[in-house]
Amino acid sequence: MPRAVICHALESLDGLSLQEAPRAPVGPGQVRVEIHAAGINFPDLLMTTGGYQFKPVTPYVPGMEAAGVVSEIGPGVTRFKVGDRVMMGGKTGAFAEEAVAAETQLEPLPDALSFAEGACFRVAYLTAWYALNERAHLKAGEVLLVHGAGGGVGLAAVQIGKMMGATVIGCASSPEKLDVIRASGADHAILYGAGPFKDEVKRLTGGKGADVVFDPIGGEIFEQSLRCMNWGCRLLIIGFTGGVGKAATNLVLIKGASVLGVRAGESAKHDPASGQRSKAALAELAASGKLKPHISHIVPLDRWREAFELIRDRKAIGRVVIQTR
Numbered sequence: 001m002p003r004a005v006i007c008h009a010l011e012s013l014d015g016l017s018l019q020e021a022p023r024a025p026v027g028p029g030q031v032r033v034e035i036h037a038a039g040i041n042f043p044d045l046l047m048t049t050g051g052y053q054f055k056p057v058t059p060y061v062p063g064m065e066a067a068g069v070v071s072e073i074g075p076g077v078t079r080f081k082v083g084d085r086v087m088m089g090g091k092t093g094a095f096a097e098e099a100v101a102a103e104t105q106l107e108p109l110p111d112a113l114s115f116a117e118g119a120c121f122r123v124a125y126l127t128a129w130y131a132l133n134e135r136a137h138l139k140a141g142e143v144l145l146v147h148g149a150g151g152g153v154g155l156a157a158v159q160i161g162k163m164m165g166a167t168v169i170g171c172a173s174s175p176e177k178l179d180v181i182r183a184s185g186a187d188h189a190i191l192y193g194a195g196p197f198k199d200e201v202k203r204l205t206g207g208k209g210a211d212v213v214f215d216p217i218g219g220e221i222f223e224q225s226l227r228c229m230n231w232g233c234r235l236l237i238i239g240f241t242g243g244v245g246k247a248a249t250n251l252v253l254i255k256g257a258s259v260l261g262v263r264a265g266e267s268a269k270h271d272p273a274s275g276q277r278s279k280a281a282l283a284e285l286a287a288s289g290k291l292k293p294h295i296s297h298i299v300p301l302d303r304w305r306e307a308f309e310l311i312r313d314r315k316a317i318g319r320v321v322i323q324t325r
Helices: 042-048 122-135 152-163 175-183 197-204 219-225 249-254 264-270 272-287 301-312
Strands: 003-007 016-020 030-040 065-073 085-089 098-102 106-108 143-146 167-172 188-191 210-215 229-237 258-261 295-300 319-323
Touching: 003 301, 016 301, 030 085, 030 301, 042 301, 065 098, 085 122, 106 272, 122 152, 122 210, 122 229, 122 264, 122 272, 143 152, 152 167, 152 175, 152 210, 167 175, 167 197, 175 188, 188 197, 197 219, 210 219, 219 229, 264 272, 295 301, 301 319
Parallel strands: 143 167, 143 210, 167 188, 210 229, 229 258, 295 319
Antiparallel strands: 003 016, 030 065, 030 098, 030 319, 065 085, 085 106
């Protein structure tokens, strides 16, 4: 039987274990995927403790995205055949040696991406693309401030923002992360803790501030960002790994700013055409080699706990991948 990481209780990493799991049957419109690699995201960690907005019923297999090879197809499947390399996405199910998924959960894995790269492409790049294109409408020549730029979704925003012609300022918590941020295309890199980042953003922009702020952290970072906005700034709320921030509405008013929530997956349900546009654009960019995730750690499935701890302890630069084969 294939092995899987199974969460038995939404309490801590102690509620998870690696064990054999029964093979699920493949039904109509479904595909069995032999998983080669799975990408770990911060929401995967939150889900295991019940801290995410989606609370899965236990027992369940964590993991929002993976890459592998189609090993079986069910009746009615038309987009894929046995042997196809694919990327798989969903709320759960990726941290395993195989999974059964709906055909609609799969996308072809571009030849330019390895299994490890494909396993951590969909969530981060779709979030960053949707945020900057569909929500912020980022324009060439504008200043993009990216918080948590050393993380997976932050680095995706750096790459996409630079590709769109923006001047990109990336912020992170260590010099090592700043080096990767610059290598990913950022024009400027700011170290948290070296002083108020809002002052440095003002200095770098000649006193104007940022036109777009990409914020997956929240908390104090969000509140400081309100003080380095240019007129008409669009402040994108991606997440709140640092806590929930409070908006000083007087600052939003004075700068004619917009505070925008970003939920790429949920938005595609309400606007499928937008979701398909984003997926098509990203597939083309990945196939051309213009977008590639930075992976700091690849760990075997036996060491799944280490992967979670790297995310929990903020030791990852870019992405962490669990290799299953």
